[in-house]
Amino acid sequence: MAEQVVPGGRGRAHRRAGGDRRSRSEREIAASAAVAPQPFGTGELAPGVVTELSARVRRVIAPNPSMMTGPGTGTYLVGSPDGDVAVIDPGPDIAAHLDRIADVGAGRIRWVLVTHTHEDHSPGTDGLVARTGATSVGFGPRDGFEPDIAAADGWSLTLDGGTGPATTLRAVHTPGHASNHLCWLDEDEAMLFSGDHVMDGSTVVIAPPDGDMTAYLGQLERLKALAPRSIAPGHGRLITDPGARIDEYLTHRRARAAQIVGLLAEAGATGAGTVTVDELVARIYADVTEALHPVARFSVWAHLRQLAEEGRATSVDPDQVDAPWAPN
Numbered sequence: 313m314a315e316q317v318v319p320g321g322r323g324r325a326h327r328r329a330g331g332d333r334r335s336r337s338e339r340e341i342a343a344s345a346a347v348a349p350q351p352f353g354t355g356e357l358a359p360g361v362v363t364e365l366s367a368r369v370r371r372v373i374a375p376n377p378s379m380m381t382g383p384g385t386g387t388y389l390v391g392s393p394d395g396d397v398a399v400i401d402p403g404p405d406i407a408a409h410l411d412r413i414a415d416v417g418a419g420r421i422r423w424v425l426v427t428h429t430h431e432d433h434s435p436g437t438d439g440l441v442a443r444t445g446a447t448s449v450g451f452g453p454r455d456g457f458e459p460d461i462a463a464a465d466g467w468s469l470t471l472d473g474g475t476g477p478a479t480t481l482r483a484v485h486t487p488g489h490a491s492n493h494l495c496w497l498d499e500d501e502a503m504l505f506s507g508d509h510v511m512d513g514s515t516v517v518i519a520p521p522d523g524d525m526t527a528y529l530g531q532l533e534r535l536k537a538l539a540p541r542s543i544a545p546g547h548g549r550l551i552t553d554p555g556a557r558i559d560e561y562l563t564h565r566r567a568r569a570a571q572i573v574g575l576l577a578e579a580g581a582t583g584a585g586t587v588t589v590d591e592l593v594a595r596i597y598a599d600v601t602e603a604l605h606p607v608a609r610f611s612v613w614a615h616l617r618q619l620a621e622e623g624r625a626t627s628v629d630p631d632q633v634d635a636p637w638a639p640n
């Protein structure tokens with residue numbers, strides 16, 4: 313198959329009730345997955361490459377690598393070799409990618425499961441359903457995605473395994489990166505399809521108001537307690553040390569929150585007594601290229617809102633990214 317590479321970040325702008333005063337680039341960052349730039353996909357992460365991760369799980373990389381998504385979206389096909397197949401995250405609406413998934417599924421795709429409605433995960437749903445006649449499942453309608461079945465936490469599906477074993481996939485509602493985010497747990501292999509809640513090689517963008525740091529961290533703890541044997545992320549390679557990887561995420565976020573508490577205290581003791589998100593970003597990310605500061609603003613803001621919920625920070629308007637903050 314010819315490899316077609318398209319830049320990420322195209323597609324519908326994400327509309328929100330009540331208007332959205334952010335710039336297009338800010339909206340794109342809010343809807344994107346990762347912060348750390350990664351080399352575009354090569355080897356097993358090259359666009360169009362099919363990788364067998366287990367006897368029942370294959371991954372096809374979508375041709376949408378970019379600074380914000382790292383390697384292209386990982387689309388997963390789950391099911392025994394001659395049984396029914398569920399696709400997890402068809403990815404962007406790119407015909408070559410959807411053709412590839414349908415080919416690999418060889419007429420056995422019965423289900424299309426979606427982790428969340430960001431533009432690199434769900435827009436291929438309708439095209440894949442048109443190619444396969446599959447039934448689509450997601451948390452609920454949003455961003456142009458309208459699933460046949462709205463799945464709440466705990467909803468599950470058992471795939472007929474043909475001559476092989478059956479496979480049960482369970483929805484785990486994991487708000488944080490996106491309020492409508494579902495991880496999918498393969499209960500038989502203890503493999504967790506983590507979408508953008510946990511990814512390989514970078515941290516995850518938490519962009520308020522849809523992104524929520526308190527929920528994100530709570531769900532990380534919950535995923536850790538599920539004790540998956542492996543994590544198949546929406547971006548990057550299979551993670552074979554899930555507990556350690558989740559601990560790294562938690563440690564990183566706790567350290568960042570502590571750093572912000574320290575800077576709030578410093579500001580409270582001097583001068584105006586308040587500090588803004590931009591001032592905090594300038595201090596915390598002094599060594600990081602300014603190109604990433606717009607992403608960092610969301611992260612710092614998300615942490616401040618988390619600290620406000622914990623009674624450790626206060627602002628006249630926590631819903632405004634430019635509002636001043638003080639220690640509490």
Ligand SMILES: [Zn+2]
Nearest residue numbers: 344345430508
């Ligand atoms: Zn996302």
